[in-house]
Amino acid sequence: MKELYINENDGGQRLDRFLSKLMPRMPKSMLYKGMRKNCVRLNGRHVKDGSVFISEGDVLTLYFKDEFFEKHDPGFKYVKPELDIAYEDENILVVNKAVGVLVHADDRSTAAATLIDMIKSYLAENGEYDPGDENSFTPALCNRLDRNTGGLVIAAKNAPALREMNEHIRNREVRKFYLAVVEGYPPESGELRGYTERSGKVTTVSGTRSDGAKEAWLEYKVRAKRNGYSLVEIELHTGRTHQIRAQLSAAGYPLAGDTKYGAKGGSFRQALWSVRLVFDIGDGGRLGYLNGRSIEVRAPFEKDL
DSSP, X not given: OEEEEOOTTTSSEEHHHHHHHHOTTSOHHHHHHHHHTTOEEETTEXXXXXXXXXXXXXXXXXXXXXXXXXXXXXXXOOOOOOOOEEEEOSSEEEEEEOTTOOSSOOTTOOOSOOHHHHHHHHHHHTTSOOGGGOSSOOOEESSOOOTTOEEEEEEXXXXXXXXXXXXXXXXXXXXXXXXXXXXXXXXXXXXXXXXXEEETTEEEEESSOOTTOEEEEEEEEEEEEXXXXXXXXXXESSOOTTHHHHHHHHTTOOBTTOGGGTOXXXXXXXXXXXXXXXXXXXXXXXXXXXXXXXXXXXOTTGGGO
8 A cells, every 4th residue: 555645746637647657567457447446545535537637735545566666767867967057947947958969868879868867967966856756757858959959948847837838839839949050042031831741760841731741830031141151040830850951951951061951061060059939928827927038049150150
């Protein structure tokens, strides 16, 4: 038997989803069977309906074998948190990610530390995160960047902030601006609209929609031109995989150094940086104080043009 007190990070989610996070090694069929057989009590009453939402302050009593309970976030490892912090408050952390850093580990990675590893370690150092005190939550990223793209990444420090920020991003209420160096001289401003689809390890762009394709839309302005290159500011309206790289390449202006998408190479690496976030999220909710705020950094290649 195990008794749990639901904290702020646990509240606001379905009971079955919470239990699946708490006991990830338990098969779903066994979990639901246990609920039907009265192995779960919420505030002293047996609960069989996994769709019930739990709230902060609730007490859960669970009658499952101890082998299914494990310390949450067992993969947590302390690493040296080498972070360039652009903004921080009690709910979110915005980091200026360096080129070459993975946001999350992948199957092919041998990297000693990912961005989320460093963020968890930073919060643990500051006493804002202790895996042993959490039942279902770990600090998480709200947006992602490719390994070779630098710039602003948002991390949530608590579950309510994570849910709310993810909702704002889904509703396109967090405006995302990038700087890129491209080959050639595109028109001074414009927009690129189309449909993207993954083909192997690259993203292809089409003017017509096919099964599996997703809408892709960005706007751009040319900021500077020199020696066959242009510095372009981009507002990304849809966040598809490799979208900026694929759309600019399809338009005839590949990112400087991005040979995967048709660039000739040269002195630039993949020259793409997330430089500004603007929050148009309204003044309600937990994160309403961010409404109208702009967070900005400089791209390291700006001085080259």
